Amino acid sequence: MKFGKRLKRQIEETLPEWRDKFVSYKDLKKRVRLICTTLEEEANSNGPASSGCASTRVSEEEEEFIFLLNAEIEKFNAFFMEQEEEFVIRQKELQERIQNVTATLGPNGRRMSESEYKEEMGKLRKEMVNFHGEMVLLENYSSLNYTGIAKILKKYDKRTGGLLRLPFIQKVLQQPFFTTDLLSNLIKECESTMQTVFPTEMQERTEKTVDIAAIEDSIFRNTLAALVTMREMRRGSSTYSHFSLPPLNLAEPPDQSDTFTLLSPIPIQ
Amino acid sequence: MEARSIFPSQRSEGKQLSAMNSSVGRSSSLSVLPTPAEKKYPKLPDCQQVSMEKELWANRVGQHRASIATNNGAIGHMFSTSSGFTSELHYSSSLQHQMHANSAPFFSQASNNVTSVAQALPSQSVLFQTTSPSNFTRENNDATWSDDSLFFDFSDGGGCHSQIQNSTGMASQDQSRQSDFQEWADQIMADDTLVATGWNDLLVEPDPEIKGPKLPSDFTVSQPQINQQVPALSGDSNHVASPSVTNGTQNKPRMRWTPELHECFVEAVNRLGGSEKATPKGVLKLMKVEGLTIYHVKSHLQKYRTARYRPEASEGGSDTKTSLEEISSLDLKTGIEITEALRLQMEVQKRLHEQLEIQRNLQLRIEEQGRYLQMMFEKQCKTSEKLKMPSLLDDASGASPSDITQSSKENDLGKPLAMNETDIIPEKTEDRNQQFDQKQRIVEVESSNPDQVTNVGSELPPAKRLKSSLS
Numbered sequence: 054m055k056f057g058k059r060l061k062r063q064i065e066e067t068l069p070e071w072r073d074k075f076v077s078y079k080d081l082k083k084r085v086r087l088i089c090t091t092l093e094e095e096a097n098s099n100g101p102a103s104s105g106c107a108s109t110r111v112s113e114e115e116e117e118f119i120f121l122l123n124a125e126i127e128k129f130n131a132f133f134m135e136q137e138e139e140f141v142i143r144q145k146e147l148q149e150r151i152q153n154v155t156a157t158l159g160p161n162g163r164r165m166s167e168s169e170y171k172e173e174m175g176k177l178r179k180e181m182v183n184f185h186g187e188m189v190l191l192e193n194y195s196s197l198n199y200t201g202i203a204k205i206l207k208k209y210d211k212r213t214g215g216l217l218r219l220p221f222i223q224k225v226l227q228q229p230f231f232t233t234d235l236l237s238n239l240i241k242e243c244e245s246t247m248q249t250v251f252p253t254e255m256q257e258r259t260e261k262t263v264d265i266a267a268i269e270d271s272i273f274r275n276t277l278a279a280l281v282t283m284r285e286m287r288r289g290s291s292t293y294s295h296f297s298l299p300p301l302n303l304a305e306p307p308d309q310s311d312t313f314t315l316l317s318p319i320p321i322q
Numbered sequence: 323m324e325a326r327s328i329f330p331s332q333r334s335e336g337k338q339l340s341a342m343n344s345s346v347g348r349s350s351s352l353s354v355l356p357t358p359a360e361k362k363y364p365k366l367p368d369c370q371q372v373s374m375e376k377e378l379w380a381n382r383v384g385q386h387r388a389s390i391a392t393n394n395g396a397i398g399h400m401f402s403t404s405s406g407f408t409s410e411l412h413y414s415s416s417l418q419h420q421m422h423a424n425s426a427p428f429f430s431q432a433s434n435n436v437t438s439v440a441q442a443l444p445s446q447s448v449l450f451q452t453t454s455p456s457n458f459t460r461e462n463n464d465a466t467w468s469d470d471s472l473f474f475d476f477s478d479g480g481g482c483h484s485q486i487q488n489s490t491g492m493a494s495q496d497q498s499r500q501s502d503f504q505e506w507a508d509q510i511m512a513d514d515t516l517v518a519t520g521w522n523d524l525l526v527e528p529d530p531e532i533k534g535p536k537l538p539s540d541f542t543v544s545q546p547q548i549n550q551q552v553p554a555l556s557g558d559s560n561h562v563a564s565p566s567v568t569n570g571t572q573n574k575p576r577m578r579w580t581p582e583l584h585e586c587f588v589e590a591v592n593r594l595g596g597s598e599k600a601t602p603k604g605v606l607k608l609m610k611v612e613g614l615t616i617y618h619v620k621s622h623l624q625k626y627r628t629a630r631y632r633p634e635a636s637e638g639g640s641d642t643k644t645s646l647e648e649i650s651s652l653d654l655k656t657g658i659e660i661t662e663a664l665r666l667q668m669e670v671q672k673r674l675h676e677q678l679e680i681q682r683n684l685q686l687r688i689e690e691q692g693r694y695l696q697m698m699f700e701k702q703c704k705t706s707e708k709l710k711m712p713s714l715l716d717d718a719s720g721a722s723p724s725d726i727t728q729s730s731k732e733n734d735l736g737k738p739l740a741m742n743e744t745d746i747i748p749e750k751t752e753d754r755n756q757q758f759d760q761k762q763r764i765v766e767v768e769s770s771n772p773d774q775v776t777n778v779g780s781e782l783p784p785a786k787r788l789k790s791s792l793s
Contacts, residue, residue, distance in 0.1 A: 131576060138622065139625055139629070142626055175660065178664055182664045189674050192678045193678055196681060196682060199685065219692060219693065226686065231682075239581075251661070276671050280673065
């Protein structure tokens with residue numbers, strides 16, 4: 054139940070075009086409940102003689118359920134790969150632009166003035182940070198959906214006594230949306246190029262004069278929401294098992310992120 | 323045909339090949355293919371090639387078993403992991419052609435590609451040796467291989483190809499085989515599906531992803547989505563994604579664009595005069611990536627144009643200027659503030675990224691442990707059945723009901739497990755025995771004792787530490 058609520062909140066915070074790409078956790082949960090009730094009814098009404106048809110019913114139900122899950126996974130894969138593609142394109146473009154700017158050449162090929170250079174760098178930095186943020190959010194998307202699927206499978210097995218979870222999750226692990234290595238590489242590359250973009254003399258942390266309370270940048274907000282959600286999810290649950298993840302151990306005190314007030318979503322320009 | 327005549331000599335060079343391969347790279351992954359190939363395609367022409375393949379294969383150690391098995395379409399991607407592959411695949415295509423004449427099934431061709439590579443390689447070792455391994459490595463990392471791989475038109479001066487031609491030095495020496503390669507390439511790729519470059523990741527990463535996207539045979543829905551990834555040869559072969567490439571009437575499978583593939587694309591576009599002038603057809607032709615359809619190129623080109631257009635517009639226009647001004651004046655001080663804000667944002671993002679990675683790794687390991695325990699469970703069940711120890715069952719009655727909640731998989735193998743592996747929680751055995759009737763519910767591998775984890779899943783010490791700290 055809690056996961057459903059957290060997921061919902063995360064979806065609300067997320068970028069608008071991502072909203073319907075998340076796992077339909079609530080619907081799947083309902084579905085699981087429906088399956089169980091039909092099975093129970095069958096067993097109760099018909100008695101032991103129905104065991105034969107009940108088993109076929111089970112397999113039918115299971116097939117339908119599997120079909121649903123596959124549809125969800127398809128959805129994830131499609132969206133994920135599309136985003137990945139766009140990131141690949143953007144990364145290349147950003148790299149080119151950085152090369153141009155560091156060579157202090159403007160778009161027309163002429164040398165840029167000091168102010169122009171600063172301006173371009175400023176733009177670049179912002180874009181890079183946002184780009185990085187979006188990629189991380191996609192990673193988060195992948196993780197969240199995986200967790201949702203895993204939970205649904207667990208519920209299914211619990212209710213129906215089936216053995217669906219283990220083999221199915223193995224397949225899920227290999228789906229494109231969960232194999233985020235390419236994305237990780239992109240993120241790492243982005244982080245390393247950041248070094249060149251951000252001025253070195255500002256490495257030391259200066260006083261945070263920025264107004265933290267009113268963060269309007271939606272990517273930033275989403276990232277914070279994702280972190281908060283993640284921490285909460287791993288705080289420990291009633292059904293803790295050895296399949297559960299250990300509690301999140303964020304080095305920094307949670308106060309900092311709590312000070313960020315999350316405003317209403319603003320679409321990214 | 324030329325290739326055929328090579329085989330007798332290749333036989334003797336088999337070991338040489340093995341040595342070469344082992345020195346070159348992870349050629350061992352090829353070893354997987356023969357087995358499924360043999361199983362699945364018994365009607366393969368019983369020619370020298372086949373028998374020689376078997377010989378050579380026996381010498382290899384399979385590293386990336388499943389990945390290779392699953393990716394007969396991913397031949398191109400295998401290059402990225404092993405330099406030995408690249409040349410091998412080149413040659414495999416030539417051999418393949420030989421086999422193709424026998425109208426072997428498509429899969430077998432693909433699998434034979436790899437298997438026959440070994441044979442082809444020695445014969446064409448001239449070509450192979452002319453190019454230093456470093457070249458291959460570079461090529462492999464380039465990942466243009468993954469898409470274009472061998473099935474190039476060598477005579478073509480396409481951007482992607484020229485790289486490979488120069489580095490491999492094959493262009494000059496391969497004149498005689500060019501037409502052959504082309505034909506074979508066309509044949510192969512007409513049926514085969516080039517796995518998207520996402521395979522690079524899968525191949526590089528060891529377990530569990532090594533298993534490759536073994537698309538479940540039941541789950542047909544997910545098939546088209548998986549980037550034309552060919553299902554494992556060993557199983558699920560009924561879902562060949564290849565038809566979707568050839569006839570193109572099925573729902574367009576997604577292509578997983580990697581940076582390398584994209585670079586190839588950009589080169590092709592630039593050759594054609596820029597993103598505006600380039601047409602999808604022209605780009606497709608120029609790229610010469612097998613498995614790439616015009617739909618892929620079209621959509622990618624569209625995205626590319628959009629991505630280019632926006633920054634160009636912003637550079638010329640004043641939109642970004644005004645937004646920057648809104649956030650801060652042109653004052654230097656506020657410039658610093660912006661940078662600080664960005665830095666802060668960056669920190670948060672980095673942290674999230676870190677945590678996500680950690681979480682993902684944990685999840686993978688948890689599942690792997692689950693799988694391992696499941697395996698053990700099944701093994702124990704079989705063992706216990708064989709042993710037929712009714713005396714063990716008699717002891718089950720005395721267990722306390724509170725342990726039912728643990729629902730551990732080891733419940734059933736409590737006693738047998740204790741007997742076979744005495745160091746595993748002997749005190750828990752009598753608690754578990756009563757769970758025999760609850761076998762069905764105990765599929766979930768929830769070992770209640772961290773010690774089990776230590777003994778059974780020895781590769782997860784950090785996870786165990788974390789868990790034990792909480793239990």
